[in-house]
Amino acid sequence: MSKENKNNNEEVKKDINEENIKDMDMEKLYEESFRNLQPGSIVDGTVVKVKSNDVLIDVGYKAEGAVSKKEFDNPDNIEIGDKVRVLLQSVDASEGLISVSKRKADYIEKWETLKEAYNKNESVDGYIKKRVKGGFIVSLGIPAFLPASHLDLKLVKNLNDYVGKDIKVKILKMNKSRKNIVVSRKEHLKEQKKKQKEKIDNKIYVGAVLKGKVKNITDFGAFIDLGGVDGLLHINDISWKKISHPSEVLSEGEEVKVKVTYIEEESNKISLSMKELEENPWDKLKKEYSKGDIVEGKVISIVQYGAFIEILPGVEGLAHISEMTWDQNINHPSEIIEEGETIEVKILDMDVKNRKISLGIKQVKGDPWEKFVEDYSEGDIIEGEIKNITNFGAFVEVISGVEGLLHISDISWERIDKPEDVLKIGEDVKVKILNINENERKIALGRKQLLEDPWDEMKDKYQVGDKVKVEVIKTTKNNAIVKMENGVQGFIAISQLDTERVENIEDVVSVGDVVETKIIKINKKARKVDFSIKALKEEEEEKAIEKVKEEAKSGSKVQLKDKLEEQEIEETEESDEEVEKKEEDDTEETEEEAEENEEDEKKDEDEKKDE
Numbered sequence: 001m002s003k004e005n006k007n008n009n010e011e012v013k014k015d016i017n018e019e020n021i022k023d024m025d026m027e028k029l030y031e032e033s034f035r036n037l038q039p040g041s042i043v044d045g046t047v048v049k050v051k052s053n054d055v056l057i058d059v060g061y062k063a064e065g066a067v068s069k070k071e072f073d074n075p076d077n078i079e080i081g082d083k084v085r086v087l088l089q090s091v092d093a094s095e096g097l098i099s100v101s102k103r104k105a106d107y108i109e110k111w112e113t114l115k116e117a118y119n120k121n122e123s124v125d126g127y128i129k130k131r132v133k134g135g136f137i138v139s140l141g142i143p144a145f146l147p148a149s150h151l152d153l154k155l156v157k158n159l160n161d162y163v164g165k166d167i168k169v170k171i172l173k174m175n176k177s178r179k180n181i182v183v184s185r186k187e188h189l190k191e192q193k194k195k196q197k198e199k200i201d202n203k204i205y206v207g208a209v210l211k212g213k214v215k216n217i218t219d220f221g222a223f224i225d226l227g228g229v230d231g232l233l234h235i236n237d238i239s240w241k242k243i244s245h246p247s248e249v250l251s252e253g254e255e256v257k258v259k260v261t262y263i264e265e266e267s268n269k270i271s272l273s274m275k276e277l278e279e280n281p282w283d284k285l286k287k288e289y290s291k292g293d294i295v296e297g298k299v300i301s302i303v304q305y306g307a308f309i310e311i312l313p314g315v316e317g318l319a320h321i322s323e324m325t326w327d328q329n330i331n332h333p334s335e336i337i338e339e340g341e342t343i344e345v346k347i348l349d350m351d352v353k354n355r356k357i358s359l360g361i362k363q364v365k366g367d368p369w370e371k372f373v374e375d376y377s378e379g380d381i382i383e384g385e386i387k388n389i390t391n392f393g394a395f396v397e398v399i400s401g402v403e404g405l406l407h408i409s410d411i412s413w414e415r416i417d418k419p420e421d422v423l424k425i426g427e428d429v430k431v432k433i434l435n436i437n438e439n440e441r442k443i444a445l446g447r448k449q450l451l452e453d454p455w456d457e458m459k460d461k462y463q464v465g466d467k468v469k470v471e472v473i474k475t476t477k478n479n480a481i482v483k484m485e486n487g488v489q490g491f492i493a494i495s496q497l498d499t500e501r502v503e504n505i506e507d508v509v510s511v512g513d514v515v516e517t518k519i520i521k522i523n524k525k526a527r528k529v530d531f532s533i534k535a536l537k538e539e540e541e542e543k544a545i546e547k548v549k550e551e552a553k554s555g556s557k558v559q560l561k562d563k564l565e566e567q568e569i570e571e572t573e574e575s576d577e578e579v580e581k582k583e584e585d586d587t588e589e590t591e592e593e594a595e596e597n598e599e600d601e602k603k604d605e606d607e608k609k610d611e
Helices: 003-036 102-120 185-203 281-288 368-375 454-461 533-553 560-574 576-610
Strands: 042-050 054-060 063-068 083-092 097-101 123-132 135-139 143-147 166-175 180-184 209-218 221-225 230-234 255-263 270-273 294-303 306-312 315-320 342-351 356-360 381-390 393-399 402-407 428-437 442-446 467-475 479-483 489-493 514-523 528-532
Touching: 042 102, 054 083, 054 097, 063 083, 063 097, 083 102, 097 102, 102 123, 102 166, 123 143, 143 166, 166 185, 180 185, 230 255, 281 306, 281 315, 306 342, 306 356, 315 342, 368 393, 368 402, 381 402, 393 428, 393 442, 402 428, 467 489, 514 533, 528 533
Parallel strands: 143 180, 230 270, 315 356, 402 442, 489 528
Antiparallel strands: 042 054, 042 083, 054 063, 083 097, 123 135, 123 166, 135 143, 166 180, 209 221, 209 255, 221 230, 255 270, 294 306, 294 342, 306 315, 342 356, 381 393, 381 428, 393 402, 428 442, 467 479, 467 514, 479 489, 514 528
16 A cells, blocks of 8 residues: 555544544533533523414523423413523433423522522512411412501501501511411511611701702692601791792792701601791781881782781781771772782781781771861861761761761651652762761761751741641551642641541542641641641531521522521531531540650650760
8 A cells, every 4th residue: 555545544544533523522512511400500591483372482501491481470471581590409410301390480589589588687678469367468479467466556447458568567577388478567667767867867966957869749748858857847847928828939849948846756758847947927016016016018818807917027916907097888808909009007016925916907098087077167067978888877978988867857857757868879968067976986867957947937837727738648447648839748647637537638638738727736846747637627617608698698599409408507507516526536646646756856865866
């Protein structure tokens, strides 16, 4: 054999040997890779395929295992390439098969994590899943039992309120063989309370001024984060100025400076104040203002009985409606002022201790009563506006802010039933000042005193027996009230309406009728006059009888008709006694009505004095 062939054979043999060696190494390495996959170990895997019920997990070394979808928390969200931790349950190197479990891997790892927290006495996060006898099942990644007595520091009345809540707990006991874990929320709360107290003792104390952040805002105030510890800033402690809601001053996340005003030892609740860091405006008020000062203020709010006016930031006083104007006829403060308006007020009274201040608006311009007393006297004639009308008279504004009473009895010489029959609100009327009562600040006014008194004419011009025409202005059961042309009023009794008996006044006269009468009585002192239609008729009848008698004496022939009339006259005279008796009765009734009217007038006078 040639040397060249020999070399070729050796090279071929070498190549064959190298290939055999490579095949043997690959088999060895493959077997070695399975030896590294030890049952009971937890390894990282990758999702390589998702089937309808299973998921194939590649744990390396060409080893794949199937895991049921039920072992995943969110099986619908599994995707190829997802990383998964699994437990190697068994390995068959000859067949190249492995058995893996995600659920068992999760349990083992979570147990170790919880065990580490248990050994270090650390709190862990949990979720209360449901109520069971004696407590709750809490999910820590694996189920745990929370006794009801370990739910809170104090007794909880309604345990069901906590189901579904996230909580922090301490692990009290772990038993791996029995897969049993007991936890306590109470122990966690105790630890937190202790830590909070330590922090408070070191940093937070009554009087301390601290910086904090507005954590959240409520209707009654705001919670301030003081660096892991929350304090309550009540709405009344935010500002000396009155506010309706904390959001008017604060916003969430804002950094604020507060003062610690109170710490409750048992619960470690902290009360804070912002306004305590500012000067008390009531102290400033005491320094800068005094009773009687006139100051500028802003109308903050208006109520039925007055208005609240801010004279310093945080200091509001009440201006009562009675202190707003000298005019007594306003119904609401809004007739005088508006919200937001800046006005001048006078400090009427100050009570700094109780934080009360009384203000006056009308006092700024002075008391108009003093001006009236200075400028006017009794007997002066003045013109004013009718502001109000009552059943006893009318109130007349004689100067701005000063009113006087025009009593019903001083409105007219004629008797009137209602002041509004003569006067109207808003019209001007000329009156005479009858009386000024400075002590009671009252003014009596008269209108009729400026009119001619019709009784002056009665005294000189008229007497009993005169014939006059009168107008019927009113009728009553027993009288007709009448008025002469000069305005003097009087009565016609029902017995004086006719020579015959009258049952109903309106059968003879009606309101508006003008009738001729005879004056039968004048009482100048009582300003009363009585009229009679009957007396006038009797007078005319007597004159007719006298005329007939004179003609008979002179020899004139008297006809039968005249004799019959004479006979009728005689019969009439025979019944005079009965008529006179009826007249007396009617006169008594008339006098009674007159007395009643006199009493009414006296009552009016008394009311006038009272007013």
